[in-house]
Amino acid sequence: MIVPIIFLIICIVGSFFTGLPFGFLLNEMVIRLSRNLLLVMSLILPVITGLGLNFAITLGAIAGQIALIIITNYTIGGFKGFILSIILSTPFAILFGYLVGRILDKARGKEMITSMVLGFFANGIYQLVFLLFAGTIIPIRNKELLLASGIGIKNTVDLANIKYSLDYLIPFHKIDIGLFKSLGKYPITTYLVLFLFFLLLNFLLKTKLGQDMRAVGQDLEIARVSGINVRRTRIISVIISTVLAAWGQIIFLQNIGTMQTYASHEQVGLFAVASLLVGGATIDRASWKEALIGTFLFHFLFVISPLAGQNLLGNAQIGEYFRAFVAYGVIGLALVLHAWEKDKVKTRLKDLPN
Amino acid sequence: MKGFIYRLGIPRFIIILFLILLMIFAIYLDIPLSGLITDILVRFGMNAILVLSMVPGIQSGIGLNFNIPLGIICGLIGALISVEFQLTGFVGLFASILIAAPLAGITGFFYGKMLNRVKGQEMTVGNYVGYSVVSFMCIFWLLAPFKSPELIWAYGGSGLRVTVSLESSIRHVLNDFLAFNIGSIRIPTGLMLFFAVFAFVIWLYSRSNKGLSMIVAGSNEKFALSNGIDVDRERIKGTIMSTILASIGIIVYSQAFGFLQLYNAPLYSAMPAAAAILIGGASIKRANIFHVIMGTILFQSLLVVALPVINVIAEGSMSEVIRIIVSNGIILYALTREEELA
Numbered sequence: 001m002i003v004p005i006i007f008l009i010i011c012i013v014g015s016f017f018t019g020l021p022f023g024f025l026l027n028e029m030v031i032r033l034s035r036n037l038l039l040v041m042s043l044i045l046p047v048i049t050g051l052g053l054n055f056a057i058t059l060g061a062i063a064g065q066i067a068l069i070i071i072t073n074y075t076i077g078g079f080k081g082f083i084l085s086i087i088l089s090t091p092f093a094i095l096f097g098y099l100v101g102r103i104l105d106k107a108r109g110k111e112m113i114t115s116m117v118l119g120f121f122a123n124g125i126y127q128l129v130f131l132l133f134a135g136t137i138i139p140i141r142n143k144e145l146l147l148a149s150g151i152g153i154k155n156t157v158d159l160a161n162i163k164y165s166l167d168y169l170i171p172f173h174k175i176d177i178g179l180f181k182s183l184g185k186y187p188i189t190t191y192l193v194l195f196l197f198f199l200l201l202n203f204l205l206k207t208k209l210g211q212d213m214r215a216v217g218q219d220l221e222i223a224r225v226s227g228i229n230v231r232r233t234r235i236i237s238v239i240i241s242t243v244l245a246a247w248g249q250i251i252f253l254q255n256i257g258t259m260q261t262y263a264s265h266e267q268v269g270l271f272a273v274a275s276l277l278v279g280g281a282t283i284d285r286a287s288w289k290e291a292l293i294g295t296f297l298f299h300f301l302f303v304i305s306p307l308a309g310q311n312l313l314g315n316a317q318i319g320e321y322f323r324a325f326v327a328y329g330v331i332g333l334a335l336v337l338h339a340w341e342k343d344k345v346k347t348r349l350k351d352l353p354n
Numbered sequence: 355m356k357g358f359i360y361r362l363g364i365p366r367f368i369i370i371l372f373l374i375l376l377m378i379f380a381i382y383l384d385i386p387l388s389g390l391i392t393d394i395l396v397r398f399g400m401n402a403i404l405v406l407s408m409v410p411g412i413q414s415g416i417g418l419n420f421n422i423p424l425g426i427i428c429g430l431i432g433a434l435i436s437v438e439f440q441l442t443g444f445v446g447l448f449a450s451i452l453i454a455a456p457l458a459g460i461t462g463f464f465y466g467k468m469l470n471r472v473k474g475q476e477m478t479v480g481n482y483v484g485y486s487v488v489s490f491m492c493i494f495w496l497l498a499p500f501k502s503p504e505l506i507w508a509y510g511g512s513g514l515r516v517t518v519s520l521e522s523s524i525r526h527v528l529n530d531f532l533a534f535n536i537g538s539i540r541i542p543t544g545l546m547l548f549f550a551v552f553a554f555v556i557w558l559y560s561r562s563n564k565g566l567s568m569i570v571a572g573s574n575e576k577f578a579l580s581n582g583i584d585v586d587r588e589r590i591k592g593t594i595m596s597t598i599l600a601s602i603g604i605i606v607y608s609q610a611f612g613f614l615q616l617y618n619a620p621l622y623s624a625m626p627a628a629a630a631i632l633i634g635g636a637s638i639k640r641a642n643i644f645h646v647i648m649g650t651i652l653f654q655s656l657l658v659v660a661l662p663v664i665n666v667i668a669e670g671s672m673s674e675v676i677r678i679i680v681s682n683g684i685i686l687y688a689l690t691r692e693e694e695l696a
Contacts, residue, residue, distance in 0.1 A: 109474065
């Protein structure tokens with residue numbers, strides 16, 4: 001529990017130096033939490049299944065973006081467009097998740113670094129497809145999507161058509177009762193959806209499949225001996241993670257309203273993993289609590305650090321670099337501490353008299 | 355034929371085929387070959403020592419050292435100090451190395467100590483420790499007390515420049531040393547000789563008693579222990595050597611490139627070096643000098659030849675995309691390959 005507490009202290013101290021009113025920060029956090037939480041939640045299952053932190057949710061984000069490019073191509077907007085992009089992204093995410101699961105299964109013991117490199121690799125393929133093939137091999141109807149040369153998707157895709165299509169789906173602001181009217185400012189619908197996912201995830205962990213996942217995460221060999229298909233369980237876990245990431249990315253982008261075609265997905269894995277770890281999760285233990293606390297603290301730091309850097313050291317750039325340092329540093333530190341503790345347990349076992 | 359491909363490894367076979375294809379295209383498109391070969395030679399010399407820094411890491415058992423940004427930062431500090439004191443030519447080059455190498459040795463020692471506590475997760479840990487060191491140093495570059503107008507922003511701005519020109523200090527010192535032309539191909543003799551010296555030292559070391567015990571420690575920990583080899587010590591040694599080589603490597607790279615790249619640039623240095631040695635035939639358990647030379651030539655030729663060819667066929671940043679796909683693809687292949695016992 002020490003990591004979240006340290007972060008809480010940094011956040012509280014930092015927020016004094018920003019000079020921003022606390023209410024404003026809290027409002028900002030409610031919005032950021034709604035758009036990032038599903039991406040962080042998508043990491044929980046692979047951790048439970050013993051695959052470690054799945055940096056390859058980048059592929060899920062890519063699946064989501066492919067779907068968004070498709071609906072923009074056919075200029076389908078509103079909630080219809082949103083649902084359609086969710087439906088379209090699912091088969092892509094299942095396919096990618098299956099491939100990731102297969103590859104990670106071949107790299108047992110090295111899953112994390114493999115999933116990370118896999119994310120980079122997929123990014124290369126994604127760029128190849130949408131820079132070179134779009135407009136040449138893949139016909140694009142909506143010319144506004146293409147670069148001036150007619151080949152390749154633009155660097156930024158405007159998603160104004162589906163902006164807030166989920167966040168404000170239930171029109172609370174139109175209900176003329178004091179409480180509801182003030183609620184209307186917040187993305188309530190998204191929170192309801194997130195709550196639904198939370199229930200589903202908890203339900204899943206209570207089913208046979210969920211118990212199998214836990215067993216595989218505890219000990220591969222024992223799980224195998226007791227008749228669990230280890231490979232299948234691991235692959236399913238990665239598929240679910242990838243699908244959740246795809247949906248998470250769509251929810252994220254419908255709130256932002258513009259898509260950086262070649263950048264939006266790149267940092268997804270990094271930020272989600274850092275969030276989960278800030279919340280106090282480790283490589284083999286994570287739950288929705290850590291996801292919630294971590295996402296809040298990490299993004300709180302994200303909001304305050306440029307301003308705090310500006311006011312404290314006279315340079316906003318320092319705050320930006322500090323933020324990157326924290327994101328990378330927290331992952332590195334968590335990995336070191338975890339490996340360290342495991343090592344200690346091992347030595348203790350070795351020292352026992354036979 | 356099948357046996358040959360198997361020995362070569364499928365990805366290496368694909369890369370060589372692709373390279374040959376690109377070469378044919380280049381000839382067909384009338385791109386001057388002599389220019390391409392000159393480029394390949396220079397880029398080989400630029401990158402070879404960075405790739406070489408992977409060797410002690412792999413040999414001592416820490417796997418691909420994704421934390422060479424640590425060494426690179428030490429190298430950058432060395433070069434910055436030598437520019438600050440307005441040292442030029444070979445004096446500047448050797449001064450940078452003399453400052454950088456001990457720094458890299460010290461940081462490498464502590465990093466090696468840390469790696470001994472995270473056995474089995476070295477690559478993931480190394481990667482993130484490297485990233486966090488780079489972002490921490492970004493703050494340092496902003497606050498560092500350098501005064502030379504070559505280093506800091508000309509108008510106002512705080513901190514060091516993003517790229518520092520080496521025009522008036524050590525640019526092309528090695529490239530131009532004893533360089534000569536064959537036809538229109540320019541041979542950067544100094545650069546080649548410099549790499550040859552380091553390659554020879556590493557080769558000699560891996561033949562010596564001490565080097566062998568490092569290799570044994572890396573390939574089979576239990577066997578090494580039963581032979582009285584201190585595995586942890588050998589791993590630290592390998593990490594130190596790797597970090598020092600990386601610090602020297604970036605100085606050589608920068609003098610050929612003509613600029614020091616600060617801030618986020620070191621982030622992107624580990625992947626290409628790791629990819630190059632893997633393309634040369636190394637695995638994450640086994641590597642030697644031949645893999646370094648072969649891999650660097652193949653990888654750099656691919657990049658050099660691809661650039662003009664692809665610029666004719668398609669536009670934009672395609673060669674960058676190819677670099678991403680090839681380098682990460684080969685690392686993936688190495689990570690997922692069943693480890694045959696060496």
